[in-house]
Every structure is written in structure tokens, then in C-alpha cells.
Amino acid sequence: MAPPARTGGDDVTALTARFERVEWLSPRAIGIYGIFLGALAFWFALPPVMTRSPVLPVALGILAACAGIWSFSRDEHRVGGGAIAAGILGIVLGLLALRSSTGNLKDVVVWSALFAAMLRYATPLVFAAIGGLYCERSGVVNIALEGMLLSGAFFGLWAAIWAHGWAGNAAWLVGLAGAALAGMAFGAIHAVWAIHFKVDQIISGTAINFLSLGITGYLFIDKYGDTGTPGDITNYGIPDIHIGFISRIPFFGAIFGQLNLMIWLSFLLVIGTWIFVFRTPYGLRMRAVGEHPRAADTVGIDVIRVRYIAVISSGAIAAMGGCYLSLGFVHSFNEGMTQGIGFIGLASLVFGKWRPFPTFAATLLFGFSSALADRLDAYGDQWSTLFQALPYLMTLIAVAGVVGRSIAPAASGRPYVKQ
Amino acid sequence: MSDDELAEEEFEAAPPAGEVPSPQQHFASRFRGVTGALGPLATVVLAFFVSGIAIVAIGKNPLRVYKAFWDGTGLNFFIHFGSHSVRIPFSTTHVWFWWDTASISAQNLQQTLLTTTPIILTALALALPFRAGLFNIGGQGQYWVGSILTVWVGESFIGLNGPVHIALCLLVGTLGGAGWAGIAGFLKAQWGVHEVISTIMLNWIAIWTISYLLGQGGPLQGSQPAIPVSNQIADAAKLPIFWGPKLLQGLSIGIFIALAMLVVYWLLINRSTLGYEIRAVGFNPDAARYGGMSVARNYFLAMAIAGAFAGLAGAIDMLGWRYSLGQLDVENQAGQIGFIGLAAALLGRNTALGVGAASLLFGALLTGTSGRQLDQSIFRPDLAGDLTTIIQGLVVLFVGLNLLGLAAWWRRRRGRVATT
Numbered sequence: 001m002a003p004p005a006r007t008g009g010d011d012v013t014a015l016t017a018r019f020e021r022v023e024w025l026s027p028r029a030i031g032i033y034g035i036f037l038g039a040l041a042f043w044f045a046l047p048p049v050m051t052r053s054p055v056l057p058v059a060l061g062i063l064a065a066c067a068g069i070w071s072f073s074r075d076e077h078r079v080g081g082g083a084i085a086a087g088i089l090g091i092v093l094g095l096l097a098l099r100s101s102t103g104n105l106k107d108v109v110v111w112s113a114l115f116a117a118m119l120r121y122a123t124p125l126v127f128a129a130i131g132g133l134y135c136e137r138s139g140v141v142n143i144a145l146e147g148m149l150l151s152g153a154f155f156g157l158w159a160a161i162w163a164h165g166w167a168g169n170a171a172w173l174v175g176l177a178g179a180a181l182a183g184m185a186f187g188a189i190h191a192v193w194a195i196h197f198k199v200d201q202i203i204s205g206t207a208i209n210f211l212s213l214g215i216t217g218y219l220f221i222d223k224y225g226d227t228g229t230p231g232d233i234t235n236y237g238i239p240d241i242h243i244g245f246i247s248r249i250p251f252f253g254a255i256f257g258q259l260n261l262m263i264w265l266s267f268l269l270v271i272g273t274w275i276f277v278f279r280t281p282y283g284l285r286m287r288a289v290g291e292h293p294r295a296a297d298t299v300g301i302d303v304i305r306v307r308y309i310a311v312i313s314s315g316a317i318a319a320m321g322g323c324y325l326s327l328g329f330v331h332s333f334n335e336g337m338t339q340g341i342g343f344i345g346l347a348s349l350v351f352g353k354w355r356p357f358p359t360f361a362a363t364l365l366f367g368f369s370s371a372l373a374d375r376l377d378a379y380g381d382q383w384s385t386l387f388q389a390l391p392y393l394m395t396l397i398a399v400a401g402v403v404g405r406s407i408a409p410a411a412s413g414r415p416y417v418k419q
Numbered sequence: 420m421s422d423d424e425l426a427e428e429e430f431e432a433a434p435p436a437g438e439v440p441s442p443q444q445h446f447a448s449r450f451r452g453v454t455g456a457l458g459p460l461a462t463v464v465l466a467f468f469v470s471g472i473a474i475v476a477i478g479k480n481p482l483r484v485y486k487a488f489w490d491g492t493g494l495n496f497f498i499h500f501g502s503h504s505v506r507i508p509f510s511t512t513h514v515w516f517w518w519d520t521a522s523i524s525a526q527n528l529q530q531t532l533l534t535t536t537p538i539i540l541t542a543l544a545l546a547l548p549f550r551a552g553l554f555n556i557g558g559q560g561q562y563w564v565g566s567i568l569t570v571w572v573g574e575s576f577i578g579l580n581g582p583v584h585i586a587l588c589l590l591v592g593t594l595g596g597a598g599w600a601g602i603a604g605f606l607k608a609q610w611g612v613h614e615v616i617s618t619i620m621l622n623w624i625a626i627w628t629i630s631y632l633l634g635q636g637g638p639l640q641g642s643q644p645a646i647p648v649s650n651q652i653a654d655a656a657k658l659p660i661f662w663g664p665k666l667l668q669g670l671s672i673g674i675f676i677a678l679a680m681l682v683v684y685w686l687l688i689n690r691s692t693l694g695y696e697i698r699a700v701g702f703n704p705d706a707a708r709y710g711g712m713s714v715a716r717n718y719f720l721a722m723a724i725a726g727a728f729a730g731l732a733g734a735i736d737m738l739g740w741r742y743s744l745g746q747l748d749v750e751n752q753a754g755q756i757g758f759i760g761l762a763a764a765l766l767g768r769n770t771a772l773g774v775g776a777a778s779l780l781f782g783a784l785l786t787g788t789s790g791r792q793l794d795q796s797i798f799r800p801d802l803a804g805d806l807t808t809i810i811q812g813l814v815v816l817f818v819g820l821n822l823l824g825l826a827a828w829w830r831r832r833r834g835r836v837a838t839t
Contacts, residue, residue, distance in 0.1 A: 077610075197819075197820055203765065203818075204819055207812050210811050210815060213805075214805050214811070218802060221799065221805060222802060225799070340622070343620070344620075346616060347620070350616065385630055385637075388627040389624045389626075389628055392621075
């Protein structure tokens with residue numbers, strides 16, 4: 001028998017085979033439908049459909065919950081639980097949306113603006129999560145991401161203000177460098193403590209979070225406590241990239257036409273990280289160190305050195321996300337302004353099972369809920385305060401419910417003792 | 420114990436190569452008695468020394484600043500002896516006493532002890548799960564949940580009998596904290612969700628939910644419109660104040676509840692089956708499971724009891740001196756009692772006595788740096804607040820390092836180099 005044509009044929013058969021293997025009516029699949037139904041229940045209450053009767057969201061939500069219960073009772077606890085949660089959330093959010101006026105809803109839910117806001121909110125999460133990815137893939141737990149983000153936010157801003165005098169409107173470049181240096185400094189502390197002194201990595205991470213909160217707040221009060229950060233930062237903040245031909249496309253133009261440089265960089269970072277981690281020998285070595293340091297050591301990889309590099313670069317990457325937050329997004333600094341973003345980034349990493357693209361998708365989900373909460377707060381009334389809790393609630397549900405028991409790199413959290 | 424023995428013990432206690440060092444191997448059982456206090460003491464001295472650099476960096480004299488902190492703590496109350504006539508609390512009898520209980524430093528000391536009370540309890544909220552190998556970083560959220568429930572019960576049921584009302588408030592606050600932490604415990608036990616992530620998320624969910632409840636038009640906003648603060652709790656529900664002025668935050672009997680909880684914690688960990696199981700699970704979950712213990716159950720119970728401590732902290736604060744809760748109290752990150760408690764627990768090596776001493780230290784530090792006590796001309800109080808956070812971070816950083824062990828390790832290493 002002649003071998004099948006090499007070009008394309010393999011891929012197509014592989015793809016169809018993959019589709020054929022999917023069990024479309026397995027409990028797991030039903031649970032996933034349930035999650036989608038729950039999301040639909042909310043979606044129908046929003047523009048452009050904007051149903052004004054409670055029947056549709058409630059019915060869809062109940063359907064979602066039923067699918068969830070069915071799948072839950074067939075031992076798909078996570079997906080089933082996720083579907084039940086999605087159904088309930090769909091009903092609650094849908095009914096809340098029904099209560100607000102159509103005009104208000106149209107103000108809040110402009111899908112293109114919402115997606116653009118989603119990308120803005122997701123970007124610091126992407127940097128935090130990818131920073132964490134390097135650290136954890138090499139076998140060091142990093143809950144100091146929050147502190148690294150915060151240090152990047154302050155020191156980036158500070159460096160840019162300092163450089164403004166001689167660098168003019170390009171001061172943001174100095175800011176980014178300053179942020180990266182600050183993040184590397186904290187990363188270095190974490191590295192020495194975790195790798196060299198073999199301190200419990202959660203404790204050293206917590207210590208860095210406190211230190212970063214204290215040091216940035218201390219310097220902020222000392223320098224800008226009375227006046228706040230200068231108002232002209234917008235002039236030399238990280239610039240937006242205006243792409244003419246995209247901005248003329250109807251829907252996508254409003255989303256991608258005018259995005260901050262760091263958002264584009266975050267896309268590149270995700271792709272670059274995937275290539276580095278899964279397609280280069282260096283990435284392979286890093287993963288080996290995170291999975292089985294003894295084996296890596298046996299074949300001549302310097303475990304300690306790989307971990308040091310990974311942890312310190314993790315700090316630099318996370319800090320650049322913080323720098324975007326202060327210098328590219330809100331153009332000011334406040335004490336403790338990161339508000340748990342580093343931890344949401346960490347949760348995205350867990351949700352994405354320590355892989356770049358799923359992690360990116362998770363950050364988009366959390367970014368979307370932040371964007372929704374923010375726009376609701378801006379246009380809504382009293383109960384919209386409650387929506388500020390939405391990103392955190394989504395994170396909790398996502399980490400608890402929908403993901404399978406995600407498997408961390410095997411040696412994550414364990415100091416390596418060379419024999 | 421001589422230095423060499425110390426070094427030996429250090430090496431024996433080191434985990435086998437490549438194994439996870441359990442929290443126990445880092446803390447608690449390594450040093451006992453007087454030597455056990457030396458490491459934390461060295462930690463504190465080093466932390467204050469390093470944060471002194473931050474004071475020098477903005478052109479102040481650290482010794483003068485620390486002296487100002489010290490004066491504000493009221494701990495100097497104990498070093499001024501004299502002959503005074505003192506009224507016994509809750510009576511009209513006066514007796515002779517060697518300390519003046521009505522002096523300024525006595526009032527400062529009341530503030531210090533008032534701050535120490537919730538720190539002890541939130542420290543226990545970290546210490547207990549730590550023995551089970553869990554890191555409960557959500558003490559702050561559990562504290563707020565306990566607080567809001569206490570305020571809600573305290574401002575309702577007006578006319579209820581005093582002790583009954585107080586007991587009800589404390590109970591509801593405690594259960595609220597337990598439930599909030601129990602969510603994280605359940606998620607950990609059922610699906611292995613990492614407790615650091617879940618408790619941090621629960622912190623923020625609590626903060627924004629309470630912010631909604633107390634905000635403009637929120638269900639628990641008080642009778643005054645345009646002020647996002649809850650109603651005051653009923654007078655009958657306020658804890659009795661036994662030392663100091665009733666209207667100016669005197670010391671309530673809450674401190675005794677906190678001290679009692681230290682004893683409860685000691686009994687629970689060292690003298691109960693549950694405590695034994697919790698320690699076993701923390702030491703080695705697989706071995707505990709093999710020995711017939713339910714790891715999931717112990718994870719859940721450790722978290723829930725921890726949350727109960729933190730919720731009780733919130734309840735005592737509400738009934739003891741806050742009396743009402745405002746939106747700004749919750750949103751403002753300055754009052755991070757839960758996180759201070761975390762540092763206190765780590766510094767106290769998760770032992771009852773250590774937690775008590777470390778909580779007093781942090782309670783004094785918080786009081787000494789508060790805007791009410793600190794002389795503005797010597798050091799800005801808001802700067803001092805951040806300095807407290809730096810000290811807190813340094814303490815956690817160095818306490819993990821185990822300074823004494825490190826010193827022994829250095830000596831040993833030097834000796835090895837010399838012999839080869």
C-alpha cells in the first residue's frame with residue numbers, strides 16, 4: 001500500500017482522529033456544555049440581545065445547573081461543580097443585569113470597549129503569570145509575584161520621573177529598566193533564600209511581599225506623600241501603539257487599533273515563552289530541573305545556576321507587568337496598588353497548568369471579569385461595589401472547580417541538595 | 420548547650436537530601452527553652468537594625484525615632500515604681516500598688532494591650548494550620564467577616580440581656596470566621612486547591628462584600644445618610660472595660676479571652692487527639708493517612724478552627740473598642756491586623772508562649788508608630804506605618820533563615836575548610 005501523501009494528509013487524519021475520539025455525550029462533555037449554558041444565561045441579558053424577561057436567563061441557568069448535577073453525579077465532580085456554579089452565577093448576574101436600565105447596560109456593555117479593557121487588565125496578569133511560570137518550572141514556588149509587581153510599579157514610575165529631566169518623553173524606557181532591576185533585586189533575595197538557605201519558599205515569598213509593600217509605601221510617602229505622583233506622567237508613560245489599518249476594521253479596530261505597547265509585548269512574551277520552554281534546549285533543561293533535579297544534575301545540568309537565573313528573571317518579568325500598571329495604565333502610584341493581582345496571576349498559572357497559552361487564556365478570563373467589574377462600577381449604582389469582588393470570586397471558582405487537579409512541576413517547592 | 424552540640428543538632432535536624440522540609444523541621448521542635456528564644460531575639464534585633472538603615476536614608480536618627488516609638492508603647496509603665504493608690508476594677512475599693520495605673524504611660528499600655536489582643540488571635544489563626552502544614556494567609560479576611568457579623572448582631576437585638584448579647588456576638592463572629600476559613604479548608608481537603616491562593620481570594624471577596632454592605636445605600640449602612648459607617652452596637656453588647664477611661668478606648672476584658680485562647684491553643688496542640696493528628700498530618704501527610712487519619716478532615720478542621728480564632732479577633736475588636744465598622748476601615752489597607760498576626764506567629768515559632776510574646780512586640784510596635792502616639796515632629800506616622808511593614812517583612816525574612824542555625828552552619832563550614 002502506498003504511503004499517504006506527506007503534505008497535509010497526516011495533519012488532517014490526525015485532526016479527524018482526534019475529533020472522533022471525543023465522546024460528545026460523556027459526563028465531562030455535558031458538564032462543559034453546562035458551563036457554556038451558564039455563560040449564555042448571562043450573555044442573553046446583555047446587549048446586543050438584551051432580553052428583558054427573566055425567563056431566558058433563569059431557564060438557561062437551571063439547564064446549566066441540571067447538566068452540572070447530572071455530570072456531578074457521574075463522578076465528574078470538578079466540571080459538574082463548575083457547571084452548577086456557572087448556572088447559579090448566570091442566573092444571579094443575569095437577573096442583576098435585568099434590574100438595571102437598558103441605557104445603563106448599553107453604556108457598560110460595549111463589547112469592543114469591554115474586550116479592550118479586558119486586554120488592559122489582563123496584561124499585568126500575563127506578566128505576573130509568565131514570570132511565575134519561569135520560576136515554578138524551574139522548581140521554585142513564587143508567591144512573591146505580588147511584591148515583585150508592586151516593586152515594579154513603584155520603581156518603574158520613580159525611575160521614569162527621575163529620567164524625565166534628560167530622557168524626555170522616552171523616560172518610560174528608563175522606567176522599564178528600573179522596574180526590571182527592582183524586580184531582579186527582589187527575585188535575587190527570593191533566590192538566595194529559597195535556593196541557597198533552603199528556607200520554606202512560601203515564607204520567603206511572603207516576606208518579600210511585606211518588604212515590597214513596606215519599602216514602596218515608605219519611599220512613596222517620603223517622596224510624594226503630600227503631593228501625589230506628578231500629573232504629567234501621561235506625557236512620558238509607556239506609549240500606545242496606533243495601528244492605522246487595523247483601527248479601520250469595524251469591530252477589531254476598536255479593540256486592537258490603539259493598544260499599549262506593553263499589551264503587544266505581553267502577546268510576544270507568551271509566544272516567546274512557549275518557544276523557549278518547549279522548543280529550546282534551555283527550556284528543556286529548565287523543565288528537567290523543575291521535574292527531577294537529581295536526574296538533571298546527573299546529566300551535567302547545573303541545577304543551582306538554572307534556578308538562580310529562572311527566579312531572578314521571573315522577578316524582572318513580573319516587575320515589568322507592575323511597571324505597565326503604573327506607567328502605562330493608571331499613570332500614578334498608590335500604596336499597595338496591586339491589590340492581589342500577583343496572586344491572581346499565580347492562580348492563572350495554576351489554572352493554565354503551568355503552560356503558556358492556557359495560562360494566557362486564564363488571564364484573559366480574569367481580565368474580563370476585572371474589566372466588567374470596573375465598567376459596572378463606573379456606570380452602575382451601589383450594588384456595583386459588589387462586582388469588585390467578581391475577579392477574585394472567578395479566580396476562586398476557576399481554581400477550585402473547573403480545572404482538573406493540576407499537577408505542578410514535580411520538584412516545585414523543594415530545595416535541591418547536591419550530593 | 421555548647422556551640423558544637425548546637426551545630427550537631429542543626430545537622431541532624433536537616434531534612435534528608437531532596438526531601439520537602441516540613442514546617443516543623445524549620446520551627447518549633449528544633450530549639451526548646453531558652454535557646455528557643457534566642458533565634459527570634461536575634462531576628463528582631465537584626466530586623467530593627469536593618470530598618471534603621473531606612474530611617475537613616477531619609478535623614479533621621481534611628482535611635483531617637485525608636486525611642487519615640489518606645490515612649491508611645493507604654494511599656495515604660497513597668498519600669499517606673501512608686502507608691503500609688505489604685506482602684507480595683509469593677510469596685511470602689513482602693514489599695515496600695517507599686518505602679519501608677521492612671522499615668523500617661525498606663526494609658527499607652529492600654530492601647531498596646533488592646534492592639535495585642537487581636538494580634539494574638541490572628542497569630543493563632545496562622546499557627547494552628549501551620550502545624551498541619553497549611554499556610555493560612557487569609558487571617559485578615561476571616562477577621563473582617565467576624566467583625567461584620569458581630570456588628571450586625573450587635574446592632575440588632577437591642578434590649579437583649581448584656582452577657583447574653585455579648586456571648587451571642589462572640590459566637591456569631593467566631594462562627595463567621597470559622598466558616599470563611601472553612602471554605603478554604605474544604606477546597607484544600609476536597610480538591611487540593613492551594614490554600615494560599617484561596618485564602619487571598621477570600622480576603623478580597625470579604626473586603627469588597629463588606630464594602631458593599633456598609634457603603635452608600637448598603638444593607639448594613641447606619642441610620643446617618645451619606646456616611647458609610649454601620650450603626651453602633653448596643654451598649655449592653657460592649658465588653659466591660661476594666662482599665663482606663665470608658666470613653667477613650669480603655670482596655671476591655673477581651674485581652675483575657677485572647678490569653679485564654681493561647682491556653683486553649685496549647686492544650687489543643689499538645690494535649691488533644693485532634694492536635695496530635697494535626698501535627699502528624701503536618702509532619703508527613705502520607706504517613707498520617709497510612710496511620711488511619713483522615714488528612715482531608717484534619718485540613719478542614721485546622722482551617723476552620725484557625726478561622727474561628729481570627730473571627731473571634733474581629734468580634735472582640737468590635738465589642739471592645741471599635742463599636743462600629745466603616746467602609747473606609749475595611750478598604751483601607753493600613754489596619755492589616757491579620758498580616759501582623761502572621762508575622763507574630765512565625766516569630767513566635769507557632770508555640771503558645773512565643774505567639775504571646777511576639778504579639779506583644781508587634782502590638783507595641785503598632786501602637787508606638789500609630790498617629791495617636793507618635794510625635795509628628797520626630798517621625799511622620801504614615802511613614803512609621805510603612806516602616807512597621809518593612810520590619811514585619813524583615814522579621815519574616817530572617818525568621819525563616821533561622822539565624823542561630825545559620826551561625827552554627829558557618830562555623831561548621833569554616834571548620835571543615837580548615838581541616839581539609
